[in-house]
Amino acid sequence: QVQLVQSGGGSVRAGDSLRLSCTASRRTSSNNAMGWFRQAPGKEREFVARISWNGVTSYADSVKGRFTISRDNANGSCYLQMDNLVPEDTAVYYCAVGLGAYSGSDSSSYRYWGQGTQVTVSS
DSSP states (O other), X not given: OOOEEEEOOEEEETTOOEEEEEEESSGGGGGSOEEEEEEOTTSOOEEEEEEOTXXXXXXXXXXXXXXXXXXXXXXXXXXXXXXXXXXXXXXXXXXXXXXXXXXXXXXXXXXXXOOOEEEEEEO
């Protein structure tokens, strides 16, 4: 069993930045894709960004150019740098470890999930 511990998040104003961190309890994650998803109140969980085991990234259109995903395989961590935040980014953010090395945007292709971190952006 892999446990993911998330940190970061909080309440900010539009235009501010935040950085989310996610660390796996075991280094199993270094061979798997890692991703970030979010869920706003009353909405379905949606894909935000993912990074393959070797650093290939992809983003949801709504965050492209504002968010950056990265990873440090040496310590099993994944990060989400969020710049120029807007109120529509308000959600609980979840990190996840993929079933494979190139898991994509479908949440069903991720095996382990973090506990979630609240991000609130006010206008």
